[in-house]
Amino acid sequence: MLYIKCPYCGMRSQNEFAYGGDANVKRPELNEEVSDKIWDEFVYLRKSPRGKHIELWHHISGCRQWFKVQRDTTTHEIFRTAAINEDIK
Amino acid sequence: MQKYSVFSLIKNALKGHKDWEVAWKDPAPKSEYDVIIIGGGGHGLATAYYLAKEHNITNVALVEKSWIGGGNVGRNTTILRSNYMHDENGLFYEKGMDLWRSMSQDLNFNVMYSPRGIINLAHSDAQMNAYSRRGNSMRLNGIDAVLLGREEVKKLVPMLDFSDNVRFPIFGGLMQPSGGTARHDAVAWGYARQADSMGVDIIQHCEVSGFDIANGKIKGIRTSKGNIKAKKVGLCVAGSTSVLAEMLNMTLPIETHLLQACVSEPIKPILDHVVTFGAGHFYCSQSDKGEMVMGGDLDGYNSYAQRGNLPTLQHVLTEGIAMFPFLSKLKMLRTWGGIMDMSMDGSPIIDKTHIDGLYLNCGWCYGGFKATPVSGWTFAHTIAQDRVHELNAGFSLSRFNTGHLIDEKGLGTKTWIS
Numbered sequence: 274m275l276y277i278k279c280p281y282c283g284m285r286s287q288n289e290f291a292y293g294g295d296a297n298v299k300r301p302e303l304n305e306e307v308s309d310k311i312w313d314e315f316v317y318l319r320k321s322p323r324g325k326h327i328e329l330w331h332h333i334s335g336c337r338q339w340f341k342v343q344r345d346t347t348t349h350e351i352f353r354t355a356a357i358n359e360d361i362k
Numbered sequence: 363m364q365k366y367s368v369f370s371l372i373k374n375a376l377k378g379h380k381d382w383e384v385a386w387k388d389p390a391p392k393s394e395y396d397v398i399i400i401g402g403g404g405h406g407l408a409t410a411y412y413l414a415k416e417h418n419i420t421n422v423a424l425v426e427k428s429w430i431g432g433g434n435v436g437r438n439t440t441i442l443r444s445n446y447m448h449d450e451n452g453l454f455y456e457k458g459m460d461l462w463r464s465m466s467q468d469l470n471f472n473v474m475y476s477p478r479g480i481i482n483l484a485h486s487d488a489q490m491n492a493y494s495r496r497g498n499s500m501r502l503n504g505i506d507a508v509l510l511g512r513e514e515v516k517k518l519v520p521m522l523d524f525s526d527n528v529r530f531p532i533f534g535g536l537m538q539p540s541g542g543t544a545r546h547d548a549v550a551w552g553y554a555r556q557a558d559s560m561g562v563d564i565i566q567h568c569e570v571s572g573f574d575i576a577n578g579k580i581k582g583i584r585t586s587k588g589n590i591k592a593k594k595v596g597l598c599v600a601g602s603t604s605v606l607a608e609m610l611n612m613t614l615p616i617e618t619h620l621l622q623a624c625v626s627e628p629i630k631p632i633l634d635h636v637v638t639f640g641a642g643h644f645y646c647s648q649s650d651k652g653e654m655v656m657g658g659d660l661d662g663y664n665s666y667a668q669r670g671n672l673p674t675l676q677h678v679l680t681e682g683i684a685m686f687p688f689l690s691k692l693k694m695l696r697t698w699g700g701i702m703d704m705s706m707d708g709s710p711i712i713d714k715t716h717i718d719g720l721y722l723n724c725g726w727c728y729g730g731f732k733a734t735p736v737s738g739w740t741f742a743h744t745i746a747q748d749r750v751h752e753l754n755a756g757f758s759l760s761r762f763n764t765g766h767l768i769d770e771k772g773l774g775t776k777t778w779i780s
Contacts, residue, residue, distance in 0.1 A: 274672055274673060318613040319615070320604065346665055
């Protein structure tokens, strides 16, 4: 069982959250020319690192906010969580 | 190589089992090979075997960071099937079913091939319609498929919950009678033993730490046992694909996720088929030892842990109990996890890469075991001929860019919910 600290509600069990994937994926800017290559990278290509991973989680059975989590994909250690508009370095 | 038979068994039994040859050797790596296969799981071992058998390429090394057969080929739920709707998948896996049928004879190793039939349960009229369509597509590709009504399912699998007071009543199911199971460890060992006998060096406890590439061409690999030169290198590393891709500066349409499986205590024979739940993700068969072998959903977030988390197991077994109420009475014997190379459309990748002499075999999601022989067979062809076989032409790396996805389930790129 993971315990995740929602930036708004505090520490809760994994059961309250839904996963949202790699948080470093950036959608190409709206209203600009997007090449097939950039679109392909955005939609399909993922680093999927072994080790530290910054990812999106959704507190779906709580405050329903999306936020960022930095987690180790091998040990599941969670280093920090942050609001969606904060950067995790 | 010593041939295995009932006579060799009796002969060796009488001699106290002292004269068995080793099944495969433990060589140190040579300085150079024609082909290096990275990954000593089922797919890597099968590739090495078919390179030697079908293409007479025997100056081959297979390097494995741990021991052979310790990854996903030893962690799956041993199911064989080819019940796919799309041509690319159906024809590919059906070739695999042909290879399964003759595998024990081919490898002189009993892989306990058991075509007991696989039944996908349907829980609504809409699902019956979808299964009818899938079954017809399968039959057009020469794959056996039978649409079963509720009463027919009841006759075959009486232990299912057929009561009226259930959330997901059973309407019927789609059966592939030729689907079934095989002993997974035996598959790895059988391929290893034959590949070794034809000259393949199986190098265990040899972890790859880098690649030597010059002018866009592969020159060799760097490992914990030194640098090894090679004309061609094939990657068959399943859940570790993204780790090796990073060394190659490649980003792939793959995420690594964890899948759990479990077995109950052994009980008397109660289930003759492989049965899958249609209203969620749960599948079950009974091993020859009597254990109920079960699996279901991914843990749901990127993971390289090779061990699972309880919430998913609980969720999966809730589905199991909804399907087979008697499961609630059983004790759990073992649970375990393996890491899956989840591709963005749920279908695999067997292709060349932009690096000359480097070949990629990945993206098996959680369906890699059944593909073991045909994956090795087509990958060996791709490496030996430096071009894809028509059976794996659809499994190209470029399909994500060109839009030729093979999205069997129509789930899109959320790999963790597929």
